[in-house]
Amino acid sequence: MKSPRIRALALALACLPFAAAADTVTVVTSFPKEITTAYKKAYEARYPQDKVEILNKNTAAGIAYVREQAAGSRPEVFWASAPDAFEVLSSSKLLAKIGPGNPAIPAKVGNYPVNDPEGYYRGQALAGYGLMWNTRYLKANNLPEPKEWADLVKPVYFGHLAISSPSRSGTTHLTVETILQGEGWTKGWEQMLAICANSAAITERSFGVPDGVNNGQFGIGLVIDFFGLAAKNSGMPVEFVYPSVTAIVPANIALIDGAKSKDAGMRFIEYTLSEEGQTLLLQKDISRLPVLPSVYAKAPAGYPNPFGGKIQAKVNFDSNLSESRYYVVVSLFDQQVTFRHKELVAAMKAINDAEKRLGGRKSAQLDEARKLVLTPVVDEKQAADKQLLALFKAKKTDAEASKAKAKVEEEWAAKAKANYAKAVELASGAK
């Protein structure tokens, strides 16, 4: 009597989503739903025998996820913007060597290699970093349109900007690193700290910035180009520019070593680099820059083309340097900015107020206050210190190392906090 019921149950269970399809391509990605859905649909239409599974994680969480899976049951594809994430993965022996793909894709954009010279990952789209603003917000608040990062340090933008934290967003880390490499460590941090001090929020994910600009919470955001372009092309009242200190960097795709179905994974990667796959990037709600130059012929007028020399990328991004100090930059940013944002903003406000009060008169205290706020608590020499870098790369289970690291971070935090407090004191007493 019971068997039909059991059979029905078994049938129901078999139809459930866990039933493993013949070939499943699992893609770990930090990309928004618009992109992943378009690729999933198009790829599955092209290769009906495969299924695409999307694992949407921010870059850091994606790396942690891949690391924790056992070889043989790992996902197939890692697809994200930040080149350093791929460096981290390949140095942890988690990527398979696949070499360059589609021969029509140039080897370099500017001076930057499109594909990993060692063959562990390939550029899938190009991305520049820039400024996105809400035109209505700027108009309502009488703010001038910015052109360069350097514009954003001006007091007029105080409280109107937004940036994400590099520890949570790979793309923001790239922006930060681009500025650091373009302007040098000290000057770069000075600029960045001023920008952060002008920011209304340090958002948890990179997407929080364009989202806030779109709905008018923030005036201007530091974003990766496609966030701005996609919003603009979809009718949002926003604009986007590339400042001159920008780097055009490939967003990459890689095959994970120890994946379940390598062949299907490779098929997906090749598809994303094919003419058809590259053309998907031009969709309005995606608006990314293809790595395949021939695709730009199909792009609407005015679409930025990095191969046409229109975007002036002054910075030659050095991803080795970026990777070597990744943890230090990220942690320093968090300790000095993300977690101390309230104090940083208060210090900047005190400085702005003092400046107004003094009406342009020079003041030693004010200069001192500004210096306290805009100097990183770690100088360039310390940031390159081998011992410090090793400490940050140590395994997380090593209790000694993690304790030592916590101590260093705590010192930075304490110093930053003290600097900000001192700056408020100096600025409010400035004569």
Place this chain on the structure above:
Amino acid sequence: MRTHPGIAAVAVAIAAFLVAFLVIPVVAVVYTAFSDGHGGFTLAHFSAFGEISLMRESFANSLYVAGTTVGLATLIAVPLAYLTVRFQFRGAILVQTLGVLPLVMPAFVGAAAMQLLFGRSGSVNLILKDAFGVTLPLMEGLNGVIFVETLHYFPFILLNLSAALANIDSSMEEAAQNLGASGWRLFRKVVFPLAMPGYVAGASLVFIKVFDDLGTPLVLNVTNMLAPQAYLRVTSIGLEDPIGYVICVILVAFSIGAMGGSWWFVKRRDYALVSRGGVQAPKRRLTPWQTFLAYGWIGAMLLLVLSPHLGILLLSLSKVWSFTVLPEQLTFAHYATVFAESKQMIWNTFLYCGFAALVDVAIGTAIAYIVLRTQLPGRQLLDHLVTVALAMPGLVLGIGYLRTFKGVELPFGGGALTASWLIFVLAYAVRRLPYALRSCMAALTQVHPALEEAAENLGAGRWRTIRRVVVPLMMGGILAGFVTSFITAAAEISETILLTSRESMAPMSYGIYLYFQSVLGRGPGAALGVIAVSLVALGTYVSHRLVAASSPHQSGGGK
């Protein structure tokens, strides 16, 4: 009654289930927080936690947010409860609606809408700025979390307090009135102390829920609180990061502390009334001035409470909503997108929550029967174990599952347990079990044992009696338990964010969260939110009807 061996076997099986999916994961979390990595005991992780100023700050912030929310929720709930229970007041139905509306919308869904209404450039601030040149920082940082959580959780206090107030014998108040107490004094000296157990139960629940909440701070971009920190540590540094576990232990300790504290508080004093269930206090009349105030207060609250619902509806229908008081163009395109892309997620929600709720009522019915109808030694333990689940933060259980079941493979090539949909069913079932159990217990209490004895006298065996008599008689309660488990699981986000490893496996709540994480996803996210809210609202309505239908003598409420 002699205990049937079959029933003992069922009890053991349930105990094994609870140990495997509740006790072991939580113990694993606690163990990791105190382990030095070589099997020894250490407090080093706790001292490391204490040394990180961010952690101290997060701890303080979480306490501040939870405490302030309880305070504000009290301010909203106490007048409302007092009004409806003690006065002749036609707005009572409005207040009841107020008590349910926020609960049908997951706090993190509401949070996204609230930002558009009350945020920096939200509707309210745009109007204020235009008219007076000022803006209110309602949604800035911790304020936003407090604001959203207060509106979401005040019903817990309202419902518990209303039930407690309704239970107070009228003679107490009459006695006080005869002695000359009235108005504020009557409330402060007599009514409120008598209703204290209900208030404390509600308030402690609010405190725990807010303290553990992950979704709301994440959607509002607030990370300097304990739950987001635990999530960030575990997802970006990895499952090995001890600080994440230390946070979990703190969350658990506070949850259990708050719950135990409220029990102890209620037990400490004798709240028994001489004649319970007697005549309810006669409802007093409001003066015109008081009526005006009452309607004003209720109207204002209703407007606030409805704002996230309205906001999410507008958002789901708006094409562009940027820096304007209201969206400009309306469209149904987002619903089309959701139905085209996310049918799977809607289906997943039904599947996971349906299975979880089934498991819950099955176990709930069994435990209710074992506790109330058998003499099985240690049967109360099952009840207590389930109650512990109530105090377990979803985040902690999620992390515990990931750690405990890491590398556990399902039979027949089903893949890793943590990567399969079963993990959702288990996690939801365990955390929602207390709701189902309360329902089943209540239902069985109302079934007189004489009915079962009659069945057995007529020759029915134990199983047959249970199947043909007990369960059908309990059906109303069982169904209500099913619906409650289902809808609360459908709105769950903390565990869901942690356990979702593939998009195709994600339930709706994760889908909403995911949509909110993309530039153009606010609209579809809101549309999915509206669908989820409608579903939960429908479920809540059905469960209320079921409870009302199964116990005609009760006047509803108390749930």
